[in-house]
Structure formats: C-alpha cells, structure tokens
Amino acid sequence: MVTLDFKVLTEPVGIVRILEVIFTCITFSLVGSVGYSTDSFWMWCLFSWCFCFCVTLLILVLELTSLNTKLPLSWQDFITAFAMLASLMVLVASVIYSVFFTCSVCGRQIGASVTSYLTLILYTMEVGMIRSKPGEISGFLSTVPGLLKVLETFVACVIFICVRYFNYWVFPGLQWCVAVYSICFIYSFLIIIFTIGRLLALFPAPLNKVLTVCNVLAVLMYLTAVVIWPVYAFRNNPRPNCPSVRSCAWNLLVVISFMTSLNLAAYIADTIYSLKLVFITGETQTRPA
Incomplete structure (x- = not known):
C-alpha cells in the first residue's frame, strides 16, 4: 500500500533535491533551445544533465510514496552512490560545456553553464548531507x-x-x-x-x-x-x-x-x-x- 510522506520534501536534503531537479531541467532546456549537435562532448553533457534529472526525480517520487522501503536494495547506499556520481558527471559536463560551447555573446550557453555549476554545488551539498558521519552506522557507500x-x-x-x-x-x-x-x-x-x-x-x-x-x-x-x-x-x-x-x-x-x-x-x-x-x-x- 502506497503512503505519501510529504516530510521528505520539506527536509533539507529534500529541498536540495527539488532544486537539483529544477536546475538540471533549466540547464538541458537552455542547451536544447540553442540547437542539436552530434558532437560527442555535447551529447555527453546533455546526457549527464538529463540522467541526473531523471534519477533525482525518481528518488523524490520513491521517497514521497515510501516505495523505496519495498525495493530489494540498500537505499542509503544507492542514494549516496548516485549523489557522488551525479556530482562527478555534472562537474565534467560543466567544465566541458563552459570551455567548448560558450562564448562572450552566447547568452543561453552562459546561462546553461551557470545553472550547471549551481547544480554541481547542490549535488556536492547532498553528498555532504547524506554521507555517514563519525560514529554513525550506515552503508559502505556512505x-x-x-x-x-x-x-x-x-x-x-x-x-x-x-x-x-x-x-x-x-x-x-x-x-x-x-x-x-x-x-x-x-x-x-x-x-x-x-x-x-x-x-x-x-x-x-x-x-x-x-x-x-x-x-x-x-x-x-x-x-x-x-x-x-x-x-x-x-x-x-x-x-x-x-x-x-x-x-x-x-x-x-x-x-x-x-x-x-x-x-x-x-x-x-x-x-x-x-x-x-x-x-x-x-x-x-x-x-x-
């Protein structure tokens, strides 16, 4: 039976995840509005933002509906590993896109770079929030x-x-x-x-x-x-x-x-x-x- 837990959306880590969803959405929307490219670096950047957006949204939905407790996996390890992976993916995407695809008169590209770096800060904050602290009992990946x-x-x-x-x-x-x-x-x-x-x-x-x-x-x-x-x-x-x-x-x-x-x-x-x-x-x- 699905039960809604709105507390996960008002907790600090929940608010950070909501902002991650918003900023990743803004980032790949700005990039997509400029036009499509077959460049492998461009495709990597777009994939990184879309992947992080989808998985973060999925995490929010699963925790909101309490379905994460019914999954046959270590949820704490999963969300910690993903937050770390997302930080690395967005870091690389931010550097690549800002170096290769922006210019002094490219307004939307600059905006996408800015929101991407803000997303990087958010995912880094999430890693700091959910990783294990000294004395805590948690999963290995935390x-x-x-x-x-x-x-x-x-x-x-x-x-x-x-x-x-x-x-x-x-x-x-x-x-x-x-x-x-x-x-x-x-x-x-x-x-x-x-x-x-x-x-x-x-x-x-x-x-x-x-x-x-x-x-x-x-x-x-x-x-x-x-x-x-x-x-x-x-x-x-x-x-x-x-x-x-x-x-x-x-x-x-x-x-x-x-x-x-x-x-x-x-x-x-x-x-x-x-x-x-x-x-x-x-x-x-x-x-x-």
Whole structure:
C-alpha cells in the first residue's frame, strides 16, 4: 500500500533535491533551445544533465510514496552512490560545456553553464548531507572508502571514453595500461553493485581484508600505468598544431595521463582507509580492556 510522506520534501536534503531537479531541467532546456549537435562532448553533457534529472526525480517520487522501503536494495547506499556520481558527471559536463560551447555573446550557453555549476554545488551539498558521519552506522557507500569507489569507477569510465580514440593495441605497454584500467574498474564496480544489492554478506572471506589486498594491488598496477602510459603515448608524438582545443585528439592523451594519476591518488587514499579499518580499528576492538 502506497503512503505519501510529504516530510521528505520539506527536509533539507529534500529541498536540495527539488532544486537539483529544477536546475538540471533549466540547464538541458537552455542547451536544447540553442540547437542539436552530434558532437560527442555535447551529447555527453546533455546526457549527464538529463540522467541526473531523471534519477533525482525518481528518488523524490520513491521517497514521497515510501516505495523505496519495498525495493530489494540498500537505499542509503544507492542514494549516496548516485549523489557522488551525479556530482562527478555534472562537474565534467560543466567544465566541458563552459570551455567548448560558450562564448562572450552566447547568452543561453552562459546561462546553461551557470545553472550547471549551481547544480554541481547542490549535488556536492547532498553528498555532504547524506554521507555517514563519525560514529554513525550506515552503508559502505556512505563512508569515505565507498565514495572513493564511486570516484574510481567514474574516472575509469572517462579514461575508457578517451582511450577509444587511439590505437592502443599497437603497443604492449598501452595494452597493459588498458588492462589495468579494466581490471580495477571491474573490481570497484562489482563492490558498488554488491553493496547496493546487499550481497556483501554472502562473501565467503573477510571482506575488509580482501578489500585491502585488492586496493594494494590496484595501487601497484596504477603505479605502473602512471609511468608506462606517458612513455608510450608521448614518445615521438609532439603536440600537433590543432585549429582548436576541441578538435585536437592529442589533448585526450593528456586527459588520460591526468585521470590515471587521479585514480592512483584515489586508490592510495582508499588503501590508507582500508589499512586503518583492518589493522588500527581491528586492533582496538580486540584489545583487552
């Protein structure tokens, strides 16, 4: 039986979500009113705003009707993971659109960029509101390591989008880098899916220790990719004279190098939190009073 709970619309996080729906709607409406483009960057921006609008509206409806309590998933983990993902998607969309598609006399494009950055602030606020605080009992994705898992997965997706423009299979070194991105992406993505689906309890081994080992391996693998990718990608490959920033595929090599370093930093932070959880927290819990 459906029961309406209007309290979710008047709570601070509910108000933030309503504003997210409004601003994402305004953003993709302004972009759409300018005209349609087949540019992949333009399509990514529009998809990001539309996706965030639809999922945020769905979350509001499910919580308003209390149907979220009947879903076979960890709702807190789901909304936290989505808020983090939406923040990252809107961040990338805001930067890309403001750099590539705005000009000093493009009023609607400037307006779309402004509302997109305001949307980014709102989603960042939501992450801060719903993530777990010290001493609280909540889902894994509401913690810092859980949010880092979402970041690691998203960064890997950005790398995959950029890698497809290059013949990486020509060089064994680049093949290894793509293998690193793929293996670590699958690992982080499965952790997110298992957490949201409440399947972690079925794992036969101590999860904290397994996560720590996998994080250490991911750090070691990304360390090799941070070194190997620039060596193979930029060796005998200077930047060409491109007519514009958007049309220069060489810039994507720089993006991949930066994203590889960013993911390395994320996995290092994730490993530190995991080690702290396994060894420091575990030692405190087992220490006799």
